[in-house]
Amino acid sequence: MARVSKYKLRDDVLDKLFGLFFEIIGNQDDRKEFNEIINGVFSYNERIVFAKRIAIIYLLLKNIDFHNICMALNVSSATVAKFKLLIEDKNDGLIKAFDNIIIRDKTKEIIDDFFNTIFAPGKYGVNWKIAWERKRESERKKQFGI
Numbered sequence: 001m002a003r004v005s006k007y008k009l010r011d012d013v014l015d016k017l018f019g020l021f022f023e024i025i026g027n028q029d030d031r032k033e034f035n036e037i038i039n040g041v042f043s044y045n046e047r048i049v050f051a052k053r054i055a056i057i058y059l060l061l062k063n064i065d066f067h068n069i070c071m072a073l074n075v076s077s078a079t080v081a082k083f084k085l086l087i088e089d090k091n092d093g094l095i096k097a098f099d100n101i102i103i104r105d106k107t108k109e110i111i112d113d114f115f116n117t118i119f120a121p122g123k124y125g126v127n128w129k130i131a132w133e134r135k136r137e138s139e140r141k142k143q144f145g146i
Contacts, residue, residue, distance in 0.1 A: 055146065056083045061098050062105070064145040072144045112138050 009017070025037060038047060052073050059069045060083060069080050087095065116138055121131040 053083065056080055057087065057094065058098055058101070059145040060084055060087055061095065061102055062145045064143075068144050072146060109138075109141070112141075 025034070025041075042050070052075060055073055056069060056075065056079065059072070060080070066077055066080050066084075069075070070077055112134075116131075116135050119126050119131055119134075121128045121135060123131075
């Protein structure tokens with residue numbers, strides 16, 4: 001965990017810092033430019049920590065099982081439980097940020113299921129190897145969320 005100074009910042013200074021943080025990181029349209037900024041500001045370990053935290057929240061909102069989240073992301077169950085409590089505290093801003101992504105993923109999942117049904121393994125004219133791979137990939141995504 002990162003160490004934060006015991007000397008607290010004034011609220012107005014903290015507000016300005018978060019505003020600057022958003023302007024630098026949040027307003028990036030180009031993924032390459034975003035990665036350059038993130039790589040310049042955060043260390044490798046910090047980037048991994050942030051990515052795992054975001055992934056944990058995302059998977060919890062998709063109702064993926066605790067154990068599967070722990071296995072997929074190599075995190076402890078205590079870490080997952082901490083973020084489950086954070087979500088249960090009705091942190092609406094956090095949940096709103098993930099809603100569009102989850103809706104898009106559910107739509108994609110429905111379409112994948114539809115194609116897996118139409119082009120199922122064992123049907124005439126379907127490449128069985130590709131169909132089985134597609135079906136296993138779809139089941140893995142349902143179980144682990146990613």
